[in-house]
Amino acid sequence: MSLTTPFAVYIHWPFCLSKCPYCDFNSHVRHGGIDEARFVRAYEAEIAAAAARVPGRTVSSIFFGGGTPSLMHPSSVQTILDCIGKHWAIAADVEVTLEANPTSVEATRFRGFRAAGVNRVSLGVQALDDAALKELGRLHTAQEALDAVAVARSIFNRYSFDLIYARPRQSLDAWAAELKRAIAEAAEHLSLYQLTIEQGTPFFGLHKAGKLIVPDEDSARDLYDLTQEICGKSGLPAYEISNHARPGAQCRHNLIYWRGHDYAGVGHGAHGRLTIEGRRVATETDKRPEAWLMRVEANGDGMTVNEKLTSGEVADEYLLMGLRLAKGIDTARYAALAGRALDPKRISILRGEGAVETTTDGRLRVTPSGFPLLDAVVADLAA
Numbered sequence: 379m380s381l382t383t384p385f386a387v388y389i390h391w392p393f394c395l396s397k398c399p400y401c402d403f404n405s406h407v408r409h410g411g412i413d414e415a416r417f418v419r420a421y422e423a424e425i426a427a428a429a430a431r432v433p434g435r436t437v438s439s440i441f442f443g444g445g446t447p448s449l450m451h452p453s454s455v456q457t458i459l460d461c462i463g464k465h466w467a468i469a470a471d472v473e474v475t476l477e478a479n480p481t482s483v484e485a486t487r488f489r490g491f492r493a494a495g496v497n498r499v500s501l502g503v504q505a506l507d508d509a510a511l512k513e514l515g516r517l518h519t520a521q522e523a524l525d526a527v528a529v530a531r532s533i534f535n536r537y538s539f540d541l542i543y544a545r546p547r548q549s550l551d552a553w554a555a556e557l558k559r560a561i562a563e564a565a566e567h568l569s570l571y572q573l574t575i576e577q578g579t580p581f582f583g584l585h586k587a588g589k590l591i592v593p594d595e596d597s598a599r600d601l602y603d604l605t606q607e608i609c610g611k612s613g614l615p616a617y618e619i620s621n622h623a624r625p626g627a628q629c630r631h632n633l634i635y636w637r638g639h640d641y642a643g644v645g646h647g648a649h650g651r652l653t654i655e656g657r658r659v660a661t662e663t664d665k666r667p668e669a670w671l672m673r674v675e676a677n678g679d680g681m682t683v684n685e686k687l688t689s690g691e692v693a694d695e696y697l698l699m700g701l702r703l704a705k706g707i708d709t710a711r712y713a714a715l716a717g718r719a720l721d722p723k724r725i726s727i728l729r730g731e732g733a734v735e736t737t738t739d740g741r742l743r744v745t746p747s748g749f750p751l752l753d754a755v756v757a758d759l760a761a
């Protein structure tokens with residue numbers, strides 16, 4: 379990893395107005411409010427600590443994720459961006475993304491975020507159907523979400539939005555209509571996630587009790603295939619298992635993760651990968667917001683994990699992340715990282731099953747029909 383390879387900073391803002399019943403992200407509700415200025419000072423401290431460990435890098439992407447970072451005051455975003463700029467060089471074409479919930483209240487802050495330096499928003503629209511939004515526990519209607527998309531479009535050159543599909547009772551026809559409507563509103567990028575039932579969420583309990591029925595594997599597969607077909611025909615092919623973009627409009631931040639480049643993770647529960655003295659180091663911070671805050675105030679950072687990865691771990695991460703991309707992985711880079719090539723026999727079996735393909739320039743990628751089996755393919759190759 380040289381000083382010129384892409385480098386990103388991830389900032390985690392963990393607070394939400396309410397907890398959605400399907401979500402197992404590190405997100406928290408604080409009815410009594412929070413001391414935002416105090417949190418921002420802690421972010422500044424963690425940024426300084428990360429910069430001391432990996433000085434001299436040029437930041438090509440910054441991502442405010444959550445939780446709901448659109449609940450932050452624009453001046454807080456400004457302070458954090460200024461702090462990043464004080465510690466590292468910033469690429470002229472830096473991508474600065476902020477995740478936003480599409481409520482009218484948050485849309486009123488978009489101009490402030492733009493003025494602070496945000497140049498891309500990612501909106502959690504989730505559905506364009508009011509009954510589905512209600513079932514997902516969202517605080518906005520479909521119209522409100524579309525209005526927020528329109529505000530985003532008028533302020534930012536780049537925006538994306540998320541939809542969740544394979545929802546309870548969702549038919550192929552209903553999803554096709556919803557997706558086409560979404561594509562008409564999307565500019566260059568869409569994230570389309572199949573609903574997953576995460577352990578520990580209210581949806582998990584309802585599902586277990588038979589009160590929440592989601593499409594079975596075959597129906598989910600049909601919905602996935604339909605998604606690929608409609609997006610492909612509309613010029614928004616998948617460049618990653620759940621992410622679709624027009625050519626050149628991919629989310630550069632996520633590409634840094636999927637391509638195995640370095641990123642500093644700042645904030646509660648944020649993960650980082652830093653190359654220090656030639657070794658790749660995994661970092662993780664305290665997940666609990668207030669505990670993280672106290673740790674930063676006492677130690678200068680909230681780190682709970684700071685671990686040098688073995689070459690095998692680095693190679694496995696590259697495989698795991700890289701195979702999510704339509705372009706797949708560079709097999710020579712894998713071999714250099716792992717100190718051994720991928721097993722040609724396993725590749726040959728998977729190729730025979732139509733799950734992977736190899737290209738003449740030495741890349742290995744999962745085929746469109748192999749993507750629904752991605753976890754099994756990765757497990758097989760990594761073993």
Ligand SMILES: C[S@@+](CC[C@H](N)C(=O)[O-])C[C@H]1O[C@@H](n2cnc3c(N)ncnc32)[C@H](O)[C@@H]1O
Nearest residue numbers: 400401444445446477479502540571572573574
């Ligand atoms: C960090 S979250 C959300 C950002 C923002 N707070 C919001 O809700 O709009 C990123 C995205 O993950 C997706 N997501 C979260 N939980 C999911 C689940 N159980 N199944 C599928 N997608 C999920 C949602 O589309 C969500 O927008």
Ligand code: SF4
Nearest residue numbers: 394397398401405445
């Ligand atoms: S989906 Fe978004 S708003 Fe809902 S709890 Fe998760 S992070 Fe918060």
